[in-house]
Amino acid sequence: MRGKVAVVGAGLVKFGELFDKSFFDLIVEATNHCVENVDKGIDLEKEIEAAWLGTCDGAASCQRDVPSGAALISALPQLKDIPVSRNENACATGSDAFRNAAMSIAAGVYETVMVVGAEKMREKHPEGFLRFVAAREQVYNRGLIAASYFAMYANAHMHKYARNEEERRSQLSKIAVKNHHNGTFCPFSHFSFEITEEQASTAPMVSYPFRLFDCCPQTDGAAVVILTRAENALKYTDAPLYLLGTALSTDTYWLPNRRSLTSAHATVNAARAAYKMARIEAKDIDFAEVHDCFTFTELLDYEDLGFCNPGDGGKLIDEGEVELGGRIPVNTSGGLKAKGHPIGATGIGQICENWFQLRNEAGKRQVDGAEIGLQHNLGGPLAVACVNILTNKKP
């Protein structure tokens, strides 16, 4: 990228089943939290020149409101008249909105912009919210929902790499236990209770091999970050984050055309492009917030993001390397599994976790000495992935 981009503010609401808060309420609350977190203050009305709204669910699907970018202006009258683009990219919606916003600064078009991710998942939808984030003709109409789609990958991967079903069951349960544990330390997490490996391994079956605690919940939430030119960053804070790499990749929806059922090509390609832009390798990442819509997805991410070799994802959790205190802690916030997955807000929420970690503000879940963090979403299912890499060292 031509221009360098910094993150100078980040904030979010406590994710959860927020029936008492509207889409607009969530945006206002997350924005207020973000503004509070801009150390030296910011005047939204004077300083925000453009915004991106990441939200997956348009007006079409329910009794809600407002498909387009101008929604934000109605929620936040301080942003009067500024350009607002709406981005939707399945489960990568928030992280792709961030990517588009970052490019606008690198292009020299704007100095300071805001990215808002927000989603209300727990309202009434005639056929359930998650239908909307899967291609209808190619996926949903063929009986595939998110759980069954990822379950196919989980089974193919288990068949190819796991010693036996018991070993894999235990690995998936350990990921659930880890993320629930991390979630108890995160004040923004939907779930804040511990679970045991026994509970995870015997919970009701959803879609083999996924049991209840292998699946992330449906969650409402919003998250906001403020970006500026790197040259401006110290005006807002002495501890900004800098964007090292940002990349998106896609894969076909058509299952028969997929090249592998044991790797998400979109993640592999997005990670490769992001590492290249950042001029780093996977081993340089100190911690990561990755897409764990299912426990297996996180295991697959370890491999696809290059944290280990293909097939070795199970070992990473077995050996504790991805736990707090491990070699590369993953989903310190609790991940989608415990923190929740309000689609448009998920990616921005992961960037907020990077904000807390890279500023040494993550309390009991702090990764000591963290300098480079990664954020990853995978959606579609497995048809789109976005990776953003952030650091607290001036590049």
Next chain:
Amino acid sequence: MRGKVAVVGAGLVKFGELFDKSFFDLIVEATNHCVENVDKGIDLEKEIEAAWLGTCDGAASCQRDVPSGAALISALPQLKDIPVSRNENACATGSDAFRNAAMSIAAGVYETVMVVGAEKMREKHPEGFLRFVAAREQVYNRGLIAASYFAMYANAHMHKYARNEEERRSQLSKIAVKNHHNGTFCPFSHFSFEITEEQASTAPMVSYPFRLFDCCPQTDGAAVVILTRAENALKYTDAPLYLLGTALSTDTYWLPNRRSLTSAHATVNAARAAYKMARIEAKDIDFAEVHDCFTFTELLDYEDLGFCNPGDGGKLIDEGEVELGGRIPVNTSGGLKAKGHPIGATGIGQICENWFQLRNEAGKRQVDGAEIGLQHNLGGPLAVACVNILTNKKP
């Protein structure tokens, strides 16, 4: 913008009621037309590094498919693995996708990208397609549909500026006659028949003062453009277009908070920003493709885009200045009124008309010696506007 951006290919389908073509069919056909129009050829698989899909209607609303950017990959397997963002911004969807794509090149992230706008409007929707592009809570649930919303503006403007209802009726009809006339010269136009002022002035009432021929049709369509770094442009064609200015602006959805009912603030602000970036004034524009969802919208655009003073829009059509051969021909393609308004495709289709005009390929509707063209969308209703300015002279 840091980097300069060129348009090196543009193509579209003949807009219309295309029940026999799928969303994917439309994208493939428009892409093929675009590739044919790249004078020196392009290999999509090797040369397109990223894409933006502008489509207003996600998977949510009907029996269709695919909300996210990865849709494009399913339609066009040549684009294997590349990043695809989906943009939605009400009636400015296509033009905002173009703006985001242009910024990615200016940022130095990509060399060559594609922008696809596509919409199927004529499928079954339980409550009609156009509900989805208006905010539900603030607009639709209050009895406002697009026609009644714009009609309020039309009436306020008539009350303030027109000598009497007959004068304004005649002006609106002249705009409809002009655009239908232009549409007969455009091979991509939904309607290709002339109408008379008498027909327009006596057609069935829709929402006062709008009669049938004051309203654009609901149309299916797709349009595609290819952008590259200006430094690369001659590799693809000896007659590229260069992007001089691009801007988006928003306004509140809440009617009581609108500052005027006789001007669209979003258009005024977007035009001001685009002219500033382009370092030109409104008088430098040789022709314009503007948002005429209703005849009155075009009249308002004349004023808001600065082609005349506030209140003088009626004079511009009365004096023939916006006709072919006039001072500033408007909607030479037939406009939304005759060419049609397939929402995601509309803005990209207007950029295609700039392509034909600025390359002297517009046949009977050619604007002689055109050097600078403008493209404008207004959506929301009146809550978002996008303006792009293009030229055939190397800046």
